[in-house]
Amino acid sequence: MNMNTITKLTANLWVRIAFGVVVAAVLVVLPLISSKFVNYQLGLMAVFAVAILGLNIVMGYAGQVSLGQSAFLGLGAYIAAYLVTADLGIPEPLVVPVSLVLCAVIPAAVGLVVALAAARLRGLALAMVTIALPIIGIPLAKRFREYTGGAQGTTVSWLRAPDWAEGFLENDQWRYYVVVLIAVLMFLLARNLVRGRMGRAFRIVKENESVAIAMGISPYRYKVMAFTIASLFGGVAGFMYLGVVQYTSPETLSFHTSINMVAAMVIGGSASILGTIFGAIYFVLVPSVANEVDSSLTALISGAILLAVLFLVPGGVVSLPRRISQVARGLARRRGGEAPQNPSDPAHAPVTTGPESTEKNKGKRQGQ
Amino acid sequence: MMNFRNAGRISGVVATGAIAALLITGCSRGDDGTGEPDAPSPGITDTTLSLGISSPLSGPTAGPGSCSVAGLYTYLEAKNADGGFEFGDGNTREVTLTYLDDVYDPAKAVSNFRQMVDDGIFAYVGALGTPTNAAILPIAQEEEVPQVLLITGATMFSSNQEENPYTFGLLPTYYSEGFAFGELLAERGEVTVATLAQNDDYGDDYLAGFEAAIDGSDVQIVASATYEPSDPTLDSQVTELAASGADALLSAVSVTPLQVGVLTKAQSLGWTPDIFLPSNTSTPATVVVPGNGAAYPAVYSTSLTKVPVSPAFAEDEDVIAYNEAFELYGKTITETYTPHCAWSYAEGAILEQAFLKMTEPTRANFLEALHSIEDFQAPLLLDGITVNTTDPTLPAIQGINLVQFNGQGYGPVQ
Numbered sequence: 001m002n003m004n005t006i007t008k009l010t011a012n013l014w015v016r017i018a019f020g021v022v023v024a025a026v027l028v029v030l031p032l033i034s035s036k037f038v039n040y041q042l043g044l045m046a047v048f049a050v051a052i053l054g055l056n057i058v059m060g061y062a063g064q065v066s067l068g069q070s071a072f073l074g075l076g077a078y079i080a081a082y083l084v085t086a087d088l089g090i091p092e093p094l095v096v097p098v099s100l101v102l103c104a105v106i107p108a109a110v111g112l113v114v115a116l117a118a119a120r121l122r123g124l125a126l127a128m129v130t131i132a133l134p135i136i137g138i139p140l141a142k143r144f145r146e147y148t149g150g151a152q153g154t155t156v157s158w159l160r161a162p163d164w165a166e167g168f169l170e171n172d173q174w175r176y177y178v179v180v181l182i183a184v185l186m187f188l189l190a191r192n193l194v195r196g197r198m199g200r201a202f203r204i205v206k207e208n209e210s211v212a213i214a215m216g217i218s219p220y221r222y223k224v225m226a227f228t229i230a231s232l233f234g235g236v237a238g239f240m241y242l243g244v245v246q247y248t249s250p251e252t253l254s255f256h257t258s259i260n261m262v263a264a265m266v267i268g269g270s271a272s273i274l275g276t277i278f279g280a281i282y283f284v285l286v287p288s289v290a291n292e293v294d295s296s297l298t299a300l301i302s303g304a305i306l307l308a309v310l311f312l313v314p315g316g317v318v319s320l321p322r323r324i325s326q327v328a329r330g331l332a333r334r335r336g337g338e339a340p341q342n343p344s345d346p347a348h349a350p351v352t353t354g355p356e357s358t359e360k361n362k363g364k365r366q367g368q
Numbered sequence: 369m370m371n372f373r374n375a376g377r378i379s380g381v382v383a384t385g386a387i388a389a390l391l392i393t394g395c396s397r398g399d400d401g402t403g404e405p406d407a408p409s410p411g412i413t414d415t416t417l418s419l420g421i422s423s424p425l426s427g428p429t430a431g432p433g434s435c436s437v438a439g440l441y442t443y444l445e446a447k448n449a450d451g452g453f454e455f456g457d458g459n460t461r462e463v464t465l466t467y468l469d470d471v472y473d474p475a476k477a478v479s480n481f482r483q484m485v486d487d488g489i490f491a492y493v494g495a496l497g498t499p500t501n502a503a504i505l506p507i508a509q510e511e512e513v514p515q516v517l518l519i520t521g522a523t524m525f526s527s528n529q530e531e532n533p534y535t536f537g538l539l540p541t542y543y544s545e546g547f548a549f550g551e552l553l554a555e556r557g558e559v560t561v562a563t564l565a566q567n568d569d570y571g572d573d574y575l576a577g578f579e580a581a582i583d584g585s586d587v588q589i590v591a592s593a594t595y596e597p598s599d600p601t602l603d604s605q606v607t608e609l610a611a612s613g614a615d616a617l618l619s620a621v622s623v624t625p626l627q628v629g630v631l632t633k634a635q636s637l638g639w640t641p642d643i644f645l646p647s648n649t650s651t652p653a654t655v656v657v658p659g660n661g662a663a664y665p666a667v668y669s670t671s672l673t674k675v676p677v678s679p680a681f682a683e684d685e686d687v688i689a690y691n692e693a694f695e696l697y698g699k700t701i702t703e704t705y706t707p708h709c710a711w712s713y714a715e716g717a718i719l720e721q722a723f724l725k726m727t728e729p730t731r732a733n734f735l736e737a738l739h740s741i742e743d744f745q746a747p748l749l750l751d752g753i754t755v756n757t758t759d760p761t762l763p764a765i766q767g768i769n770l771v772q773f774n775g776q777g778y779g780p781v782q
Contacts, residue, residue: 040482152524
């Protein structure tokens with residue numbers, strides 16, 4: 001089957017609906033037949049998918065370097081932990097929704113304040129400001145011990161399966177459903193966002209700020225917007241993190257996590273919603289895979305996998321099908337066979353502008 | 369070609385059917401065979417027993433993390449090669465160790481723990497790290513998996529046995545280390561002390577122990593300062609403390625380069641008090657020698673074990689056995705020695721004692737056996753330091769030996 005048939009297939013409404021139904025069915029059924037360990041891993045993937053999605057909006061779509069996403073993840077987790085453990089007089093059934101809202105609002109507000117100052121900077125200077133967030137966050141988390149539990153962190157026991165689900169849903173399954181539901185909603189939100197007016201503005205700001213100004217789009221405003229949205233996603237991911245891991249400590253904010261999330265985003269596919277999911281799967285699975293191979297060499301193995309992916313599919317895992325057909329065409333041409341002409345489908349372009357445009361450029365350069 | 373409309377409908381029907389089928393079968397998941405009380409726990413047969421550990425094997429804490437696995441692995445494999453472990457029920461079992469890397473990340477540690485529980489480990493032993501173990505603690509209680517002999521000085525793991533009956537630590541707490549220093553000074557009479565402590569639970573535990581010991585004595589704290597582990601230098605804190613001219617400095621600094629900086633800065637200011645170093649930043653080769661500890665009248669620290677790499681212990685039987693076995697097994701995990709290697713090696717011997725007392729192949733019986741060891745002189749532990757597990761609210765090793773720097777290594781306090 002060549003690319004043309006695939007594009008035609010994906011364009012068909014019924015196929016899309018069927019695909020959606022199958023994905024939904026798999027997401028619903030998976031936790032029921034999986035062990036607690038698998039459910040935990042799946043939950044973590046949902047958590048980091050949302051965090052990386054936020055990162056992708058600010059880095060992939062709006063083109064601004066952010067190395068501080070773990071700070072918002074940690075902030076969200078701490079807010080949820082505090083609301084769950086402290087006795088603030090919030091009625092029992094409202095604790096979860098209230099903390100979810102606050103986990104979105106407070107990190108977004110913090111992100112907004114930081115971005116108002118930081119978005120005036122460009123490139124490396126901006127990256128430096130974002131690096132500072134986890135570096136400041138860790139000592140703060142240790143110092144405000146009454147709220148954070150200090151270096152030992154806070155252990156919680158919440159998001160347990162409700163009473164009406166007793167007998168057919170266990171805690172891990174319930175937690176999975178909650179976080180996956182939130183993740184699905186966040187993904188729908190992000191999808192609408194990047195496909196709409198704001199997404200287009202982000203892309204223009206990323207490509208050329210002068211053009212953006214000429215078109216009446218304020219780069220500053222949209223950069224601040226992208227940062228704020230990324231912080232909101234980070235905070236929500238923090239809420240989900242506390243739901244899955246049931247624990248938070250200064251380690252959650254660790255700068256290392258930020259860097260790994262950036263790597264996962266690039267590997268999955270920059271400026272791609274689908275790529276974000278691949279990135280999250282990579283983020284959670286690779287350490288486990290490396291552990292399976294040889295647990296005393298995990299850093300080495302993870303590094304090797306990272307390099308291999310970047311060499312083989314520079315546009316991220318999401319560009320794999322295109323990359324395969326590219327390589328196949330190249331081979332066919334070398335054998336003397338006439339390669340089928342295959343102009344990229346315009347319907348596809350808006351989803352994956354980033355990698356696709358670079359691929360096209362490459363093709364041009366090779367052709368010259 | 370297939371009609372897409374039909375394809376869509378068919379896959380929808382198939383998916384719905386699949387959900388229904390799985391919903392029905394799926395509900396029976398998760399019966400772990402915990403029904404009968406006498407049934408063997410997971411991870412144990414008549415000939416084998418499997419243990420698990422998750423520690424940082426890469427990243428900044430890789431050194432201590434690898435050693436906390438390597439020493440235990442060495443002890444277990446050497447004993448397995450020797451025919452296996454004898455158990456109280458008359459069986460001889462081979463004890464295997466699964467070890468995974470968590471990079472000091474609590475989320476990964478939980479993931480590793482869950483994976484190993486899925487794979488059917490009998491017990492989780494000797495893991496290093498306060499945050500990682502804290503994250504696992506509630507899950508260990510929920511899954512009823514022993515999480516024992518942990519390599520951490522935090523008091524939280526052993527103190528609450530009513531809520532956390534499946535968890536307890538191996539090492540003396542930071543509190544008891546600080547207490548030992550305080551006791552030494554309290555005996556001396558009138559002494560002034562300056563304290564420098566990390567601004568978190570680690571530093572607090574240390575100071576609390578020290579203050580408890582000097583309470584009511586003539587020892588007086590005349591200056592105190594705190595720092596953050598991320599501080600680039602502690603020069604300003606040391607300068608401030610030096611102004612007090614105290615007779616002794618309790619330097620509860622856990623970061624190696626910072627501790628070296630404290631030692632060099634104080635002497636450059638002409639302040640040479642007696643120095644008290646915590647056990648994790650007192651290694652001669654990396655701290656005291658680079659910091660020119662010889663300039664001070666006395667440098668004290670605490671020690672639990674003989675040092676296998678030190679010539680002072682080269683003739684010791686335990687050390688010879690350890691070095692031979694480590695060459696064969698531990699080397700595959702790490703080549704650099706930290707005290708954690710010796711601690712986890714001793715931990716292997718403590719487990720062996722518990723196995724000898726185990727009469728039933730259950731986790732409950734294992735915990736019972738593990739809590740009934742009295743005055744056991746584990747290999748590599750210094751003379752006078754013994755293992756006592758009968759008080760479950762305390763870690764397995766409580767004794768602390770104060771030692772004094774003698775130019776090359778540590779010797780008895782003079």
